[in-house]
Amino acid sequence: MKERILSEFSSRFGGTARCWSSAGRINLIGEHTDYNGGYVLPGAINKAIVAAIRPNHTQTVRLYSLDYDERAEFGLSESDLPERQWARYVFGVCREMLKRGGHVDGFDAVFAGDVPLGAGLSSSAALESVFTFALNELNDNGFDLFELARIGQATEHNYCGVMCGIMDQFASCFGKEGQLIRLNCKTLEYQYFPFDPKGYRLVLLDTCVKHELASSAYNRRRASCEQAAAVIRKRHPEVEFLSDARLEWLEEVRAELSQEDAMRAEYVIGEAQRVLDVCAALERGDYVTVGERMYQTHWGLSKLYEVSCPELDFLVTLADKQGVTGSRVMGGGFGGCTINLVPEERYDAFLLAAHNCFTAAFGHAPKVYPVVISSGAHEL
Ligand code: ADP
Ligand code: MG
Numbered sequence: 001m002k003e004r005i006l007s008e009f010s011s012r013f014g015g016t017a018r019c020w021s022s023a024g025r026i027n028l029i030g031e032h033t034d035y036n037g038g039y040v041l042p043g044a045i046n047k048a049i050v051a052a053i054r055p056n057h058t059q060t061v062r063l064y065s066l067d068y069d070e071r072a073e074f075g076l077s078e079s080d081l082p083e084r085q086w087a088r089y090v091f092g093v094c095r096e097m098l099k100r101g102g103h104v105d106g107f108d109a110v111f112a113g114d115v116p117l118g119a120g121l122s123s124s125a126a127l128e129s130v131f132t133f134a135l136n137e138l139n140d141n142g143f144d145l146f147e148l149a150r151i152g153q154a155t156e157h158n159y160c161g162v163m164c165g166i167m168d169q170f171a172s173c174f175g176k177e178g179q180l181i182r183l184n185c186k187t188l189e190y191q192y193f194p195f196d197p198k199g200y201r202l203v204l205l206d207t208c209v210k211h212e213l214a215s216s217a218y219n220r221r222r223a224s225c226e227q228a229a230a231v232i233r234k235r236h237p238e239v240e241f242l243s244d245a246r247l248e249w250l251e252e253v254r255a256e257l258s259q260e261d262a263m264r265a266e267y268v269i270g271e272a273q274r275v276l277d278v279c280a281a282l283e284r285g286d287y288v289t290v291g292e293r294m295y296q297t298h299w300g301l302s303k304l305y306e307v308s309c310p311e312l313d314f315l316v317t318l319a320d321k322q323g324v325t326g327s328r329v330m331g332g333g334f335g336g337c338t339i340n341l342v343p344e345e346r347y348d349a350f351l352l353a354a355h356n357c358f359t360a361a362f363g364h365a366p367k368v369y370p371v372v373i374s375s376g377a378h379e380l
Helices: 002-013 085-099 123-138 145-159 167-174 215-235 247-256 259-283 287-304 310-321 344-362
Strands: 018-027 042-055 060-065 070-075 107-113 179-184 190-194 200-210 326-329 335-343 367-371
Touching (some): 002 060, 002 107, 018 123, 042 367, 060 085, 070 085, 085 123, 107 123, 123 145, 145 167, 200 344, 215 259, 287 326, 310 344, 335 344
Parallel strands (some): 060 107
Antiparallel strands (some): 018 042, 042 179, 326 335
């Protein structure tokens, strides 16, 4: 990919340029935990966006997207917002860097990637991070990795209209080969855990459906979580967020909660424990426990949190029947991908069954994305 991008750079702008890469991400476990002050466990993957970038000592940015075969050109003032959506990610990164007192020289860039778009692997964070990382180095800005992740997040908020958390940009910036990162969404403390599943493969199956996650469904779950936390807090003041609570404490107050709020809380509190269990299991290389917790998360999301859908439940049930070690929906739910931890000897049979059975049931095949945990943003 690097050669293709450099050759395109040379024919458009002449000469050569430095190249950077930044990756998409998966989240092994820890779903709907971020807004409950809990943990997530993401890692960067071997699908990335690569950019060749060279300062041009003007106040103008000239971009070429190889994948879209489109150009964009813009200045660096707030009023220079480009038309094209993909260019807004880069513009936003420049603006957020400037707002934080950084320097951004105009530049020429060519970029392309293989992170599937809109599949839940966060191609947008990869795009932001490759530019935050490169522009930080090219302009000697000295922002640390956390600040770079925040610049990416603020880009989504302020220039792309996506009110995301910090996980995606965090994973793109901090990712390391063979390591997952447990991030505490309340304190932003983080710790690396080894992910080296010998004899297993990690693969995502994309249902290619997105049932309308009316933002009302999401807001309603957030409200349930806040309500449950508030009721538990009356007896246990240390419960700032729902993830701080224990299951016993939920039982003490269950009668004071609606059935729906109690179900949501049971999932969230269980999920907090499952992330810890998975991290302990990773440290001893116990992938059977990792897989069990993935299934538990899935059925918690399906039965208690009620954010699954028939396509996702179908794939997870099939995975179980095919001897897959762990399987669950990844991301907010109502469609998107399942993430699967598959013993090597079951891999081909599982993919074949998924293709045939899913097609028979839903009329189209799931897309398949094998992934390996790899490094995040870096210069090539
Ligand atoms: P995702 O879940 O993959 O992050 P988003 O909708 O948040 O999905 O981001 C996808 C958007 O990011 C695309 O519509 C495009 O604007 C931009 N993008 C991602 N990858 C590329 C790429 N390879 N080339 C150009 N733009 C890209
Ligand atoms: Mg995105």
